[in-house]
Amino acid sequence: MVKERAAIFIIFGGSGDLAHRKLYPSLFRLYKSGFLKDHFAVIGTARRPWSDDYFRETVVTSLKESFDDDEAIMKEFAQHFFYQSHDVNDSEHYIALKNLAAKLDDQFDAGHNRVYYMAIAPRFFGTVAEHINSEGLKAEGYNRLVIEKPFGRDLDSACELNGNISKAFPEDDIYRIDHYLGKEMIQAIPNIRAHNDKFEEALNSKYVSNIQVTLAEALGVEDRGGYYETAGVLRDMVQNHIMQIIGAVASDEPEATEAKVIHKNRTELFNSLKVLTPEEVDKDFVRGQYDTDELAENKAYRQEDNVAEDSQIETFTAGKIQFNSERWSGVPFYVRSGKRMPAKSSRIDIVFNEKVEELGIRPNTVVTLLIEKVDGHKVLINGIDYKDSKQDFIKLPDETKTDKAREAYESLIIDILAGNRIHFTLWDELRSTWKYIDAIRQRWDSQTADFPNYLSGTMGPDSAEMLLERDGNSWIWD
Template sequence: MTLSKGVWKMATEKSAVFIIFGGSGDLAHRKLYPALYRLYQAGMLKDHFAVIGTARRPWSDEYFRETVITSLEDFDDDKEKMTAFAQHFFYQSHNVNDSEHYIALKELAAKLDDKFDAGHNRVYYMAIAPRFFGTVAEHIKSEGLKTDGGYNRLVIEKPFGRDLASATELNDSLSRVFPEDEVYRIDHYLGKKMIQEISNIRMKNPTFEEALNSKYVSNIQVTLGESLGVEDRGGYYETSGALRDMVQNHIMQIIGSIAMDKPEELSAEAVHKVKTDLFASLKVLQPEEVKTEFVRGQYDTDNLGDQKAYRDEDNVDENSNIETYVAGRIEFSDDRWNGTPFYVRSGKRMPAKSSRIDIVFNDKVKDLGIKPNTTVSFLIEPEDGHSILINGIDYLEANQDFLKFPEDKTYFDNAREAYESLIIDILAGDHVHFTLWDELQSTWKYIDAVREQWDVEEPDFPNYLSGTMGPEAADTLLERDGNSWVWDD
């Protein structure tokens, strides 16, 4: 596949020096460098940018550039263009605790700013373990890396803490250096085309928007299913689990996109105001409610014994009680959604990869001219969300007149990859598709109530076979309300 076939044209060239902490790592090579290359192809990055990769490894600039080019080979075959792109990349071996290394980094950034006329703009990207975030930020301040005359923007990858207390401590350490308007907390699901288009779909379809409330909606379901196991992430998963890894951030933000009140406009300030209000209305569960409203699971081998059970994976405790599956029933107390259940689930080793939102309307929706008990499904993955379904049928083929967007099947064909889209927003200073601290406080408070109860109970693991839809209790969670999962492989 040649990357240039799907490249969109970008009108305005941007200027910046990117400093990527963890520049030798997997995230940088698998996601960040291909995303930056797409922007280079489109002309958004051209002559006035540089990328400094930092890590402990003693690489040279030349070797670093070779690794960058290698990371692009699955996306393009234009060696000349990839080589020209890589000439903007520089490497510095770096110890996050060594002040001298930050001084050298500051000098290199200033040199490259002059060389490429980058406007004194800095993007500091934390592609490193979260335990180093605070240390790096403090050194950025103490060694004076922040510039005058341009902008300074800090990009943070998840996980942002492991509970409310640690997230608060981390946020406090960052805010001493970077005010909230300079911090960009990445959730890559917010960069996906379908998630970004939900607001537009709501704006352009007044009947659909009018139907999005507890009067007309029976329930809303969010599924993030994966067919793979933990693979080489066993060590990480042992400290995280599905609840923290998927529900606290990805699932909550997806819920926010479909459940928030209609903002006054599609600006970052207006969108985050209604999102913050929504998450503040989360009904935090009491200990006894956790037992009835949330289900956890851990995968076993498959029915043939061919797949590894989670407890047999590398870097996993043989008696681990970490969940690889979670399902829950979430409610809000706001006027719009009070009484409507939001069913969520995420699991490893499910039958297929599927990320989707299913909105199940009740029979009252007929008052709006919509067929009673209609289900609208937004398919986020796989294939980067090419489909909207109405009662399981592609909406272009379905007999309906309340949803008219997008206009044709080619709409998503040239959609930007999630990281590419988010980097565009960072360069533009647009926070609309990032997570604010006020939102995180509310979601962590909710998740902590579930986690604290689980930590004092002994689960009966493993409790679902690889290749299945998860524990039977996840079905019971809906059945007691007279509902069922829309996606059931």
């Protein structure tokens, strides 16, 4: 039986795209499942002068785009939504917000619990967090601050941002959300490791030849050109999503399934990242920017809206990451992510060497363990649905089976309400990954790239293939 949760959600940026496209549909799924029912309310805040009724109409409209449910249940759900026009710099607005939250807490018997969700531009995170604290918004129950990426744009800005937030909220109450950590593919990894002794024993430099992580997208930047000009794929995908995937695969097996133990191991892994010299950046990382395709049916990146005609921002990168740790010394982690690739795919390929035969894993039939999310629903292991896997060294317990996979944000909201921080990013991890990424970014910013250098619909620039060929390896997905 589903246990109902109680809380007041205060969503800063409640009128925006993220809230309507991701958060409200996820909350609606939880409402239909009974996880949220009678004892919750959502306060949306933004500068727009909306009424409660108009706000509810926008919520219902956004739900109709994703669900075929009767409109009556959508309107019933929307009755839990309230709106307050808000200036993030105005102290009086926070006092009004506090009073509204207290009123709704009594009305819905929400347990004096608060979830403060930052669906706003990162430059406002510190300001809002400080006002929540100084104007007394915190309630008697729990007070959890949820922050969307990007968390800074380099190590210095991340340190400044974290310092501002930490003045108002302790680390244990900060939930840095990375939606990839809510995906079923990523959440399956700890179960695979925990319930497969042979597999876990094989995850080290003795048996692994290399590990490959590919996050490919078929689309271009679409309407996000302005954002991408400030980010690029290195910051947008490698610094957070890919690093967190590596953390799930490569960190030491925890002694207990507790967030603090799991994150301690991931922090130790990221602390062992081999930060690259400028010369090593040139050798171990490549970048690309998409051109139109052979038929000129798609725009080149430099032709997209809000993109500079001579843009030096990369839409593709591939690289070799290495760790100075006993477990992974000498094992390359090849990573790759890009726009306008042949297909959308999220893959982890673990390539074993011939020594794996010592564990009874036959290299002629199981050379690569592939974990892949396909069709938006299934997680495949070497092409087989992992929940029905009959492979001799990859099995999962019956309790992992579910009737329908949850959406990433839905899973993460459940974790937030439960106080489970396993699938969120801690500051100590971010500090190490930003240090690593900064070395690459600084080298690239000191050079001029010959862009564009790959056609839309291809696997990226030729240099991405050569990166592995130099080591006698090749991409598994090609």
